[in-house]
Amino acid sequence: MSVRVRIAPSPTGDPHVGTAYIGLLNYCFAKHHGGQFVLRIEDTDQTRCTEASAQAIYASMKWLGLNYDEGPDVGGARGPYIQSERVKLGLYRKYADQLVAQGDAYYCFCTARELDGMKARQRAANEPIMYDRRHRGLPPAEAQARAAAGEPYVVRMKAPLEGEFVYRDRLRKQPVVKGWKEIDDQVLLKSDGWPTYHLAAVVDDHLMAITHVIRAEEWLNSLPKHIWLNEKLGFTPPEYVHVGLLRNADKSKISKRKNPTNLMWYKAQGFMPEALLNFLALLGHSHPDGKEKFGLEEMIAFFDLDRINVAGPVFDLAKLRHLQGQWFRELPPERMRAEVHRAVDARFDALLPLFKERMAFGGDFVWQAEPFYADSVSPHADDLVPKGLDKAQAKWLLEQVQQALKAYAAGENAVWDAPSLEAFIRTLITERSQPAADATPDQQAQAKLWQPKTLFMLLRVASTGKKESPPLFDTLAQIGALRVVERLGMAQQKLR
RNA sequence: GCUCCAAUCGUCCAGUGGCCAGGAUUCCGGACUUUCAAUCCGGGAAGCAGGGUUCGAUUCCCUGUUGGAGCACCA
Numbered sequence: 001m002s003v004r005v006r007i008a009p010s011p012t013g014d015p016h017v018g019t020a021y022i023g024l025l026n027y028c029f030a031k032h033h034g035g036q037f038v039l040r041i042e043d044t045d046q047t048r049c050t051e052a053s054a055q056a057i058y059a060s061m062k063w064l065g066l067n068y069d070e071g072p073d074v075g076g077a078r079g080p081y082i083q084s085e086r087v088k089l090g091l092y093r094k095y096a097d098q099l100v101a102q103g104d105a106y107y108c109f110c111t112a113r114e115l116d117g118m119k120a121r122q123r124a125a126n127e128p129i130m131y132d133r134r135h136r137g138l139p140p141a142e143a144q145a146r147a148a149a150g151e152p153y154v155v156r157m158k159a160p161l162e163g164e165f166v167y168r169d170r171l172r173k174q175p176v177v178k179g180w181k182e183i184d185d186q187v188l189l190k191s192d193g194w195p196t197y198h199l200a201a202v203v204d205d206h207l208m209a210i211t212h213v214i215r216a217e218e219w220l221n222s223l224p225k226h227i228w229l230n231e232k233l234g235f236t237p238p239e240y241v242h243v244g245l246l247r248n249a250d251k252s253k254i255s256k257r258k259n260p261t262n263l264m265w266y267k268a269q270g271f272m273p274e275a276l277l278n279f280l281a282l283l284g285h286s287h288p289d290g291k292e293k294f295g296l297e298e299m300i301a302f303f304d305l306d307r308i309n310v311a312g313p314v315f316d317l318a319k320l321r322h323l324q325g326q327w328f329r330e331l332p333p334e335r336m337r338a339e340v341h342r343a344v345d346a347r348f349d350a351l352l353p354l355f356k357e358r359m360a361f362g363g364d365f366v367w368q369a370e371p372f373y374a375d376s377v378s379p380h381a382d383d384l385v386p387k388g389l390d391k392a393q394a395k396w397l398l399e400q401v402q403q404a405l406k407a408y409a410a411g412e413n414a415v416w417d418a419p420s421l422e423a424f425i426r427t428l429i430t431e432r433s434q435p436a437a438d439a440t441p442d443q444q445a446q447a448k449l450w451q452p453k454t455l456f457m458l459l460r461v462a463s464t465g466k467k468e469s470p471p472l473f474d475t476l477a478q479i480g481a482l483r484v485v486e487r488l489g490m491a492q493q494k495l496r
Numbered sequence: 497g498c499u500c501c502a503a504u505c506g507u508c509c510a511g512u513g514g515c516c517a518g519g520a521u522u523c524c525g526g527a528c529u530u531u532c533a534a535u536c537c538g539g540g541a542a543g544c545a546g547g548g549u550u551c552g553a554u555u556c557c558c559u560g561u562u563g564g565a566g567c568a569c570c571a
Binding site: 048108129172176242286319 | 498500507508509522
């Protein structure tokens with residue numbers, strides 16, 4: 001039987017780098033064995049999934065070159081490949097009904113409130129948190145009647161009460177063993193009639209003839225449920241293989257707060273798909289010859305599922321950058337030209353609106369926008385001292401804003417755009433210009449320095465090296481936090 | 497709290513019952529270069545702890561420790 005694998009992302013939010021990672025593994029495995037790679041969209045959470053997100057997933061997979069043989073937008077013999085469409089076919093309900101009829105699942109009428117209360121009690125008593133199976137023993141006839149009467153219900157699996165679950169994951173030294181008593185009666189069908197992940201994935205993997213499920217280890221704990229479902233439904237289960245999770249530098253599961261996880265970010269930054277794929281391939285896996293730089297074709301050729309390292313690798317951007325450089329410098333002249341052009345154009349498009357009103361000739365842009373392209377600027381010391389201030393005062397003020405802006409930029413939810421910067425700086429002025437009640441004469445004098453006019457000119461000259469520029473906050477926004485802070489520091493040195 | 501998984505330089509990845517523990521990245525130094533980058537050369541940097549098994553353990557086993565994940569009508 002030919003190998004068939006799948007990647008099954010949920011279209012919530014931006015396309016994730018973890019999807020690319022798992023996708024790459026699956027893709028290489030499939031292609032190495034001459035099999036198929038399928039993309040399936042798991043959008044059974046009606047409240048969180050969006051069409052735009054699904055589109056972004058297709059686009060990012062294509063950008064990477066992880067071309068799926070079957071999927072929502074490319075079709076295939078075992079579609080549809082979007083679960084919400086399969087829900088409409090009544091697919092999952094059918095299997096849920098089968099389980100109920102077999103006595104392997106049952107109706108549960110608990111309300112969300114009731115379940116919350118249950119959890120709270122268990123948490124307080126330091127007990128394991130799981131559904132207490134209160135409706136498991138309901139006579140089927142009574143359950144049917146209540147459901148027929150319109151009472152909302154979910155379908156839960158009737159998990160074994162005892163015994164052990166054992167599974168041999170080819171990547172783990174020891175078989176996975178779990179006591180059934182630890183596993184609760186998972187909801188299979190939600191009260192809206194839609195399946196949960198567990199039911200949907202098992203049913204679809206079977207219907208789509210998936211032979212191997214290579215997924216992240218966050219699924220390892222629900223493996224027993226999935227195997228159980230396969231058995232009760234009479235399916236031959238695919239082989240499940242769990243690989244390590246991508247990590248932040250602090251070893252926690254990769255998150256967007258601590259790492260760029262949005263695949264489109266990499267594209268926008270100018271990373272090449274080849275470099276990103278190469279980098280991802282180096283996480284948890286390696287070229288048998290120890291080679292570091294290689295492309296997809298080569299990856300497919302040497303890929304060996306059994307050689308994957310399951311310890312979650314830390315995602316290290318520095319290494320990605322290095323690989324990007326390797327790939328970039330080897331680009332044929334035409335492609336390099338295109339890459340550079342793309343980057344320059346993007347910058348240009350962002351800047352042009354700022355200069356629209358102050359140009360008379362196209363060429364004016366060249367000198368006016370120079371500070372926005374330059375690595376550094378060198379303002380005249382004289383220009384850095386606003387009227388009515390002396391050198392020391394100017395320097396002091398520069399230092400103060402620099403620190404404030406640096407702290408702002410480092411903030412968790414900092415947005416470095418013109419409106420936010422304006423709000424921040426104006427607030428700063430308002431606050432700092434009010435001397436405290438017990439202020440010393442010196443402090444009172446310093447408070448007087450916090451004037452919008454004074455500070456704005458100071459910021460302008462320090463960050464652009466010129467006395468004239470587009471509106472200050474647009475200017476700061478475009479130059480970027482890193483450079484602005486750096487230039488404010490340079491300006492202080494000029495005033496020594 | 498309960499359950500599961502993992503453990504080699506800071507990070508990524510090799511490797512072996514007797515290794516000088518190897519490569520990459522990062523950092524530092526040098527060469528080349530007008531300079532920078534690239535490139536090349538060199539340096540620093542690791543086997544979680546304690547017990548076993550064994551003539552010998554980084555490698556095999558156990559316990560602990562540490563880290564991570566899961567415990568939803570989310571996936």
